Structures are given as structure tokens and as C-alpha cells.
Amino acid sequence: MKRPPRTHRVVAVVAVVTLVLPAVLRESALSVYILLELAAIVTVGVSLLMGYAGQVSLGQAAFYASGANAAALLSLHGFPTGIGLLVAPIVAAVFALIVGIPLLRLRGHHLAFATLATQLIYLSMVGRMHLTGGDIGLQGIPPLTLGPFVLHADRNYAYLAWAALALVVLITHNVMTSRPGRALRALATSEVAAESSGVPVGRYKLAVFALAAGFAGLAGGIYAFYVGYVAPGSFPVLLSFEYVVMAVVGGLGTIEGALVGAALVTVVVQSLNQVATLGGMPSYAPIVLSYAAYSGLLIVAVLFLPQGIVDKERLRALATRWRARWTTPR
Amino acid sequence: MLRIEGLSRPFGGVYAVRNVSVDVADGELRGIIGPNGAGKSTLFNLISGHLRPTQGRITLRSERIEGLSAHERARRGIAIVFQGARIFRGMTVRENVMVGAHARTRHGFLDAALRTPLHKREEREIRQSTDAALERVGLADWADRYAEALPLGQQRTMQVARALCGEPALLLLDEPASGLRARERHELARLIEGLRGGGLTIMLIEHDVQFVSNLADRLTVLNLGEILAEGAPEEIRRNDDVITAYLGREPAP
Numbered sequence: 001m002k003r004p005p006r007t008h009r010v011v012a013v014v015a016v017v018t019l020v021l022p023a024v025l026r027e028s029a030l031s032v033y034i035l036l037e038l039a040a041i042v043t044v045g046v047s048l049l050m051g052y053a054g055q056v057s058l059g060q061a062a063f064y065a066s067g068a069n070a071a072a073l074l075s076l077h078g079f080p081t082g083i084g085l086l087v088a089p090i091v092a093a094v095f096a097l098i099v100g101i102p103l104l105r106l107r108g109h110h111l112a113f114a115t116l117a118t119q120l121i122y123l124s125m126v127g128r129m130h131l132t133g134g135d136i137g138l139q140g141i142p143p144l145t146l147g148p149f150v151l152h153a154d155r156n157y158a159y160l161a162w163a164a165l166a167l168v169v170l171i172t173h174n175v176m177t178s179r180p181g182r183a184l185r186a187l188a189t190s191e192v193a194a195e196s197s198g199v200p201v202g203r204y205k206l207a208v209f210a211l212a213a214g215f216a217g218l219a220g221g222i223y224a225f226y227v228g229y230v231a232p233g234s235f236p237v238l239l240s241f242e243y244v245v246m247a248v249v250g251g252l253g254t255i256e257g258a259l260v261g262a263a264l265v266t267v268v269v270q271s272l273n274q275v276a277t278l279g280g281m282p283s284y285a286p287i288v289l290s291y292a293a294y295s296g297l298l299i300v301a302v303l304f305l306p307q308g309i310v311d312k313e314r315l316r317a318l319a320t321r322w323r324a325r326w327t328t329p330r
Numbered sequence: 331m332l333r334i335e336g337l338s339r340p341f342g343g344v345y346a347v348r349n350v351s352v353d354v355a356d357g358e359l360r361g362i363i364g365p366n367g368a369g370k371s372t373l374f375n376l377i378s379g380h381l382r383p384t385q386g387r388i389t390l391r392s393e394r395i396e397g398l399s400a401h402e403r404a405r406r407g408i409a410i411v412f413q414g415a416r417i418f419r420g421m422t423v424r425e426n427v428m429v430g431a432h433a434r435t436r437h438g439f440l441d442a443a444l445r446t447p448l449h450k451r452e453e454r455e456i457r458q459s460t461d462a463a464l465e466r467v468g469l470a471d472w473a474d475r476y477a478e479a480l481p482l483g484q485q486r487t488m489q490v491a492r493a494l495c496g497e498p499a500l501l502l503l504d505e506p507a508s509g510l511r512a513r514e515r516h517e518l519a520r521l522i523e524g525l526r527g528g529g530l531t532i533m534l535i536e537h538d539v540q541f542v543s544n545l546a547d548r549l550t551v552l553n554l555g556e557i558l559a560e561g562a563p564e565e566i567r568r569n570d571d572v573i574t575a576y577l578g579r580e581p582a583p
Contacts, residue, residue, distance in 0.1 A: 170443075171443045174442050175439055175442045175443055178437070178441075178449060179428075179431075179435055179437055179438075179449075179452065179453070180437075180439045180442050182421070182425055182429050183432055185418065185420065185421055185425070186426075186429045189418050189421075190416050190417065190419075192412075193412065193489075194418070195380070195400040196379075196409070196410050197404060197432045197433060197492065198401050198404035198405050198432040198433025198434070198496065199401055199432050201401070207439055
């Protein structure tokens with residue numbers, strides 16, 4: 001039998017390991033694992049948006065929050081929870097379409113600030129509206145029920161998030177390796193030339209913005225059912241920065257980069273959290289340390305790993321050097 | 331094929347193109363010449379849709395197109411090769427050329443995500459026509475390199491391949507020979523001849539009057555945004571107005 005290509009083997013190994021993990025992790029580690037998966041779902045979208053299509057979003061947590069709010073509201077108003085989960089990405093994508101029409105006329109820093117402002121406005125509105133429970137938020141969200149299965153245990157949410165992440169990765173991979181994906185990569189470096197090749201640049205930017213938001217909304221929907229309550233405070237601006245840091249540290253414009261970045265940043269920040277909550281530490285230690293971790297990782301990545309950790313050319317060079325070292329007799 | 335009537339476009343009160351009318355026949359190779367700032371590139375941008383005219387009309391195969399955006403005009407068969415290297419960085423030469431097929435294919439995000447039959451059929455076809463286009467311009471050996479790693483001449487040729495991959499009805503070439511070495515210019519000329527032989531309608535902006543005279547059926551001379559003369563290359567070379575505008579001296583008595 002022909003050996004499957006290397007990437008297929010790597011994907012298979014990663015899939016098996018990540019599927020076994022929820023079964024062996026302790027409860028506290030399991031919750032970190034679920035948050036990692038949810039962050040990875042959002043980050044794949046951010047990487048798609050920033051790395052492939054060359055657009056920026058510093059407000060991705062707003063789309064995450066809109067998905068969470070939509071799922072929470074629907075299930076609290078008697079709709080089946082499955083419908084809530086299904087609607088979450090749709091609401092986030094529609095939200096992105098509406099704000100994207102004016103915002104995507106901006107570029108670079110202007111777009112970054114505009115998306116940041118979008119999140120601030122969203123949080124402020126949600127915090128004032130009776131419908132969304134004001135600053136206290138929405139509580140008592142029922143557990144997700146999919147057909148005969150009621151998802152109570154954390155482990156089930158780990159598998160659900162895994163499936164969602166796999167879906168998001170598959171969609172991203174399929175889109176990027178075909179006509180619309182090439183068009184997105186093209187418009188990232190020359191809108192004029194893309195336009196003359198027949199790419200409707202404005203519409204494509206809007207589509208990728210909505211797609212990335214849809215991913216965030218899906219993760220938000222799962223988050224709502226997993227945690228059981230959503231409040232404006234659950235979706236700080238820091239969260240949006242976190243996704244960008246994850247995407248940049250891992251390596252923009254690659255799916256592997258988004259996954260590695262999300263995993264690394266989550267693990268680092270959670271470990272620091274452990275330290276920060278030790279006896280004798282001030283109450284503001286966790287937030288200060290996480291800010292320090294984000295900025296530190298970002299600076300290190302930009303200075304020393306501009307292509308991110310998953311820089312294929314550099315990894316290939318490293319692998320060759322190691323192989324040479326181990327195979328030459330001393 | 332293409333009819334331009336009374337086309338005007340000012341920039342801050344100065345007309346870059348003023349009351350220009352041009353008729354290009356099916357299968358014709360039309361050369362556009364004129365001194366710097368004559369409005370040649372502006373005319374191309376007005377035809378390709380990157381600029382909108384303030385006056386006048388453009389008709390492509392009996393359809394009015396002056397109100398359409400650039401990507402809509404690309405779908406109707408207008409392809410442009412820019413003077414500068416407008417390449418897609420971070421993409422291989424093959425991928426750059428594949429983008430050219432966007433204008434005549436239609437599978438979108440949903441088809442790609444679901445890998446529908448339409449996606450599979452179109453991707454296969456795009457791959458084949460890309461290989462054919464690369465072969466035709468002689469870039470097949472460079473297909474897997476990154477576009478930004480190519481010398482300027484090859485980047486220009488790559489743009490021609492990208493345009494061809496869209497199977498256009500009208501090809502606009504903006505000074506494709508500038509910056510090329512003698513041998514490359516010769517190859518380019520042969521390529522352009524071959525394209526015209528295949529029935530493609532071409533408009534060619536060129537500084538080098540000799541180069542364009544050998545290729546074109548007719549020449550249009552622009553000066554200060556207006557048409558100075560139009561005719562067969564040998565007529566144009568004897569035209570007194572053209573000699574004055576080009577050489578800045580009175581024609582010999």
C-alpha cells in the first residue's frame with residue numbers, strides 16, 4: 001500500500017492526540033483545553049482575514065459575543081438549544097456584513113481602530129439593554145441538547161468544540177485552496193490587479209469578514225452553553241487582542257499557525273494565571289501578567305519570528321540541519 | 331469590437347483625456363502612441379474601468395460599459411496588463427496566472443467549502459488553461475517560484491499570461507516592452523503577433539514607434555489628451571503634426 005503523504009500523517013496524529021486528551025485531562029485542565037479549542041476556532045478566522053486577505057480586525061470578540069448572546073437569548077426564550085447553536089454563527093456573520101459595508105472601505109490602522117470601536121459600542125449597548133440582561137448578563141442558559149444527547153459534562157463540550165474546530169479548519173482549507181481563496185490572497189497585495197482579473201474586491205472582502213465572524217460566532221455559541229451565562233464582562237477588548245496575538249505568534253496565513261498560536265498563548269497565559277493566583281499575589285496580578293504575556297509574546301514574535309512559529313521554510317531548514325547533525329559520525 | 335465616443339476625463343481642471351473617439355475593429359491590433367502625459371494610460375484606465383469618464387460612451391460588442399466597474403468589465407472580456415509590475419506577492423507564478431481565470435469562472439465560497447462538482451470541474455479547467463498560458467509565454471519553468479522572485483521582464487510576461495488565462499476578447503497592453511532587453515522584446519513581439527493571429531483584439535501602448543509600427547494595423551496618436559492623428563503606421567510616420575509633437579521641431583519642407 002502507498003504511504004499517505006506526510007501532511008496527512010501529521011493531521012491524523014494531531015487528530016488522535018487531541019481526541020484522546022479530553023479523556024485523560026483533569027477537570028481544571030479540561031476547562032483550559034475547551035477554551036483553547038474555542039480560541040483556536042476564532043483564531044483560524046482571524047488568520048484567514050489577516051494573513052490571507054490582508055484585512056485587520058481588533059474587534060473579533062464582538063462577533064464571538066454576538067454568537068454567544070444569540071445562542072443564550074434563543075435558548076432562554078424556549079427555542080431548542082440546537083437552533084441556538086446553529087443561529088449563533090449566522091447572527092455573527094450578519095452582524096459582520098452590516099458593520100463591514102462601511103468599515104471595509106477603511107484599510108490598515110483605520111480598519112483596526114474601527115473594528116475595535118465596533119466592539120466597544122457593542123459591549124456598551126449590550127450592557128445597557130434589558131433584553132441582554134444589562135451588565136449582569138444572561139444566566140441559566142440550559143445545557144446544549146442535540147437529539148437524544150444532553151451535553152452536561154465538560155468532556156462533551158471538549159468534543160463538540162473539537163468537531164467545530166475541525167469543521168472550521170476544513171472550510172478554511174477548502175476555501176483557501178480554490179478560486180475564492182486565490183482571489184482573497186490576490187486582493188491582499190494588489191486590489192487593482194485583482195479587480196482587473198474579475199475579482200469583485202469589495203464583495204470578497206465582505207465575504208471573508210463575514211466568514212471569519214461566523215467562525216467566531218460559532219465558538220461564542222458553544223461558549224454560552226458550556227459556561228451557562230454570558231455577560232459583557234466575558235468579552236473584553238483584551239480577548240480581541242488575544243486572537244490577534246495568537247494568529248501573529250503562530251504565523252499569519254496558515255491554519256497550522258493559528259492552531260499552534262492559540263495553543264501556545266493559552267498555555268502560557270494559563271500558567272501565568274496559576275502563578276498570579278498564588279497566596280500573597282495582589283488581586284490585579286492575573287490581568288497584569290496576561291497583558292505582559294500578550295505583549296511579550298507579540299514583541300518576540302515580531303522581532304525574531306516575523307513569519308510566526310509555523311514558518312515552513314525555517315522549519316524545513318532546521319530539520320535538515322538536525323538530520324545532518326545526527327547522521328554525521330563524530 | 332470596441333467603440334469609444336467623445337470620452338473625457340479631467341483631473342483638477344486639466345483634461346487627461348479630452349473628447350477622444352476611437353473605433354477598434356474585431357481582431358485588430360491598434361497601437362496607441364504619444365509623448366509622456368498624452369493621456370495614453372488614462373485612456374486604458376477608462377476602458378478597463380479603473381477610472382470613470384465624466385463624458386462620453388464606451389461600447390464593447392454593442393454593450394454600453396462606461397458605467398460598469400473594473401471587475402464587471404473583466405467578466406465581459408477586457409483584460410489589461412499594467413505598465414508597472416502589478417503582481418500578487420506571496421503567490422507562485424502559477425497561482426498568479428490562475429487568478430486570471432477568475433473573470434470567466436464562477437464557483438464561490440460555498441462551492442469551494444463543499445467541494446461541489448462545479449468546483450472540481452472549474453479547478454481542473456483552470457489548472458489546464460494556466461499551464462497552457464504559462465507554456466505559451468515561456469514561463470512554464472518558473473511556475474512554482476514566487477512571483478516577487480522573478481526579474482521585472484518575466485513579471486511583465488507573467489501578467490500577460492494572467493490576462494490570457496481569462497480568455498479575453500480585448501487585451502490592453504500598457505508599454506509591455508519597456509525595460510526589456512533586445513531578445514526579450516523580440517520574443518514579446520512574436521508573442522503579440524501570435525495572439526493577433528489567433529484572432530484576439532489588442533490595444534498596445536508603446537513608446538518605441540518602430541516596435542509598434544511593425545506590429546500594429548493602425549496607430550492612434552494622442553497628444554495633451556486629444557487625438558492628434560490616426561491611420562496606418564506608414565501614414566502616421568509621414569504626418570507633419572505627429573513629427574512636430576514627437577520631435578518638437580518643424581517638419582522638413
